[in-house]
Amino acid sequence: MKIYPVTAILLIILLGACATPQDTTELNEQVDYYKDQALQADSIRTEYRNLEEEKRLVEVELNQMMNELERLRATNISLNRSYQEVLSKFNEQINQNQEVVATTSYENLTLQQQLAQKQTMLDERERKLAQTEYELRDKQRTLSMMEYNYTEAKGVLGQKDARIEELESALAAQKLRLDNLKQSIDQALTGFSSDELTVTQKNGKLYLSMSQNLLFTSGSEDIDWRGKQALMQVAEALKNNTDFQVMVEGHTDTDGTASRNWDLSVLRATSIVKELTKYGVEPERITAAGRGFYAPVAPNNTQQGKALNRRSEIVLTPKLDDLYQIIQN
Template identity: 35%
Template sequence: MIKKIVGVIIVGTLFSSCVTSKVYKELESKYANLKRENRRMEDDLAALEKASEADKKALEQLDAQYQKALSERDELQRKYEASVANYENLKNSYDALEKNSSAAIAANSKRNRELLGQLEDKERALAQERTRLDNLQRDLDARSQRIDELEGLIAAKDAKMRALKGAISKALRNFEGKGLTVEERNGKVYISMENKLLFQSGSWAVGSQGRSAVKQLGTVLGENQDIAVLIEGHTDDDPYTGNTQLSGNWDLSTKRATAIVNILLENSAIDPQNLTAAGRGEFAPVASNDTNEGKSKNRRIEVILTPKLDEITKLLNDI
């Protein structure tokens, strides 16, 4: 789908044709789908973290059940041992009475048989309890192992995103103070580039300095194939009055996002399937449009890097 969207926008740019209402609506619809997909990925990550917490609680409950079962087993064991001691006492009494009374011998014999029957019942109950405990222990071990693996994967993803943020910050160090920031939030890396670094006013052609920054970013992305990359174009709320090929700020922001995608794709190490371009117009400001400084901050490209969660999702399905 991303290839189709990029293809449509590139063809539109090459032939410099006017953007019709139909095309605009199609772009708007495709952007909405991309936005829902991005939100779905955020929801998936939140759901995965919630599921991890739920599994931890389930593990604690299973452990409590296991401890209770151990206590019950110990109680059965004590009762069993008491019955054995009682049996031994009765057996001794039987031996003594055997010399004195055949009637007493018959009574003791009956009692002994009853005690033996009780002992056999307790032995069977203990055997069943041991089997239940063994099964419970195996289930606890398996769940604990899967939770450990899940926590390890989540920690590895977080560590990878921190390392990625560090690598990008290092690669783009020369552009600090020129309208470029790099930060990590909620397990994602956000690279914000103000338009003064990338574009002339009303243009979607990337300048030499901006091209250099994007290509250096592409070098880092080419070394991280398991990262989803969303490129968002943003504008201030001033109405667009430039090239008649564009219908407004939303169209301009889309073309600017696509221009960044095209530069990234010059790096053959980057998988096009990892890239998504979206235009958001003036509808996601980061500052007030009431001042020139605020407008400058709102005119930007945001590159949002998200880890792919296929391994974590598979492990959760196995729990």
């Protein structure tokens, strides 16, 4: 029976679900539930193996008892035959005339003693035979109960393995969609340098990071013509991949006040959202967020670090409807 890497699957689910805080909380609850289901599957799997071993031992013992029962039956038949022979011989001598009986009283006594011994042995064998048959029936009842538990555990384990396999297939399909989208965006943005934008895939999401120099002039939220060209090409790729949610995040360096940087990051994110929707991306798929200077990717104590922090990121997250459905079933 195939066993799947449950821990790896759960980790991928947990890292892959970041659309909103509410979605994250719900998915974490579902992941905890699924982790508990996986632990139950491991427990059932262990019980299943124990039941198999116990069943094997009971079957061995049952076979031994069956052999003993057959041996006792054979011995009982032999004793009964011997008893009948002695009884027949005794009755034969009793039927002889009185004179012969009188002269053979010693032989009669010996035969009677042998007959009594045979009867005692026969009674003991019959008692043992009855006890063995009782124990055999008890063992058969135990074996039937174990076979029932064995079948039930095997069925539960099969159901859990099927759900794990289904979840793994859904994750593989999601990973393939993410790879295809990255390839599509990479091809669409081949005319731009790595200093202007980068596309990275991590934690089950796709991150498109665009520098300020590509999109905006310093302190402005108005997108220039090269930025619009880049966003138009991104929008074309997004329109063909409707099963991804879009989060647009604005980021700044630490120059200026925190309040001004908050406002500027929000305005820039909103400008990008408007541009994407103008090129055909559904508004209900997009969320705009301003992060100010609170999510830097480099230290703000150098000009190079500040330039890296002045960026806009488009975060693409696969929809988790299929994974939710698998977990909740």
